Amino acid sequence: MESFIRYHLAIGIAHIYIFFDDPEDPAAQIALRFSDVTAIPNDEALQVQQALGNILYAKYGPHVGYEVMARQILNVETAIQLALDQGMDWIIHIDGDELFYLGEALTLDWFDQLDNDILQVRFLNYEAAPEKFEIEDYFREVTLFKRNPAVLDPDFYAKFQSTSGKSQYFLAYQNGKSAARVYPSILPNSVHSFDIPEEHTLVTSSPTVLHYLNCGFQNYYKKYAQLGNFPDYWWRSKSNLIRVPFHLRSRDAYCSGDINQMVALYQELTLYDNPMINQSLVEKGILTPISYPSQLLAKGSARLN
Structure with a gap:
């Protein structure tokens, strides 16, 4: 949590709104230490506020008790109103295991260079390729990423399989995350984008969103312990x-009660612990090292010490 906050403030994000699904989450105390962060617990006050004031509550309210995406969408609508009140120009919605990566040569002035008719930017995501079995702070420890399939040659998958021996490439979403200009009628239409026509949307792979998916076995195990025996479909x-095979296989491995199944699945598809194979995948342009977030956080720690 602290790395997530410090990184985004360091790159120039003006304010961060963090919604805590568990109102008793101790990580909220970390967020409260930062003046440029608003910590919002999913408590009765928020639920009543959204039920009475959110336009999208009629659509998503019936699902908030069991579908995290319904809560996320309503939270984005709430964040938009807060951003309006604070005079923000743009808003981006990402999860707690993601970073908005401008690239080492860019700054947030990048947004000022966009044409005025661009109301939304969809940033393609890169997915982490953890090189260690156990990881504590993935924002500091993970520096290798799978490039988004949209920027790769059509034959990349065959090269990936033959080199890595892995049967799957991206293990979660690959359609990116979006930022939108803040204006009174803007609304999210999913956890990935806003309700803005395609002709006013720019798609780009630079900047990008770095997705630190399942980095570290204990983090992976805790995630599926929390999710439990969820159904095979979204929204009941x-x-x-759910057309995410790894997600379903991970559920089944956890529900089997045999931790060795989870270890085997993690090692098979998530872990990239062979340096020679990794180097070959980098040379083929499939994996890419991105160390800037880790280095930026390390510099911040040095200043604090």
Whole structure:
């Protein structure tokens, strides 16, 4: 949590709104130490506020008790109102295991250079390739990433499989995350984007969103222990099947009660612990080292010490 906050403030983010799904989450105490962070617990006050004041509550309110995406979408709507009140120009919605990566040569002035008719920018995401079995602070420790399939040659997957021996590349989403200009009628339409027409949306791979998915076995295990035996479909609708094989296999491995199944699955698909294979994948342009966030956080720690 502290690394997430310090990194984004260091790159120039003006204010961070963090919604804590567990109102008793001790990490909220970390967020409260920063004047440029608003910590918002998912407590009765927030629930009443959203029920009475959120336009999207009629659509998503019935699902908040069991679907985290419903809560996220309503939280984004709430954050938009807070951003409006504070005079913010842009808002981006990312999760607690993600960083907004400008690149070492860019600053947030990048947004000022966009044409006025661009109301939304969709940033392609890169997915972490953890090189160690156990990881504590992935923002500081992970520096290797899988490039988004959209920026790779069509034949990359065959090269990836033959080199890595892995049967899957990205293990979660690959359609990116979006930022939007802040104006009174803007609303999210998913956890990935805002309700803005395609002709007013720019898609780019630089900047990007770095997704530190399942970095460290204990983090991976805790995630699926918390999720438990969830159904095969989103929104409790059989028409919305979950088409993320790794997500379902991880659930089944956890529910088996055999931790060795989770270890084997983690080692098979998540872990990239062979330096020679990793170097070959880097040379093929499939993996890419990105050390700037780690270095930036290390510099911040040095100043604090």
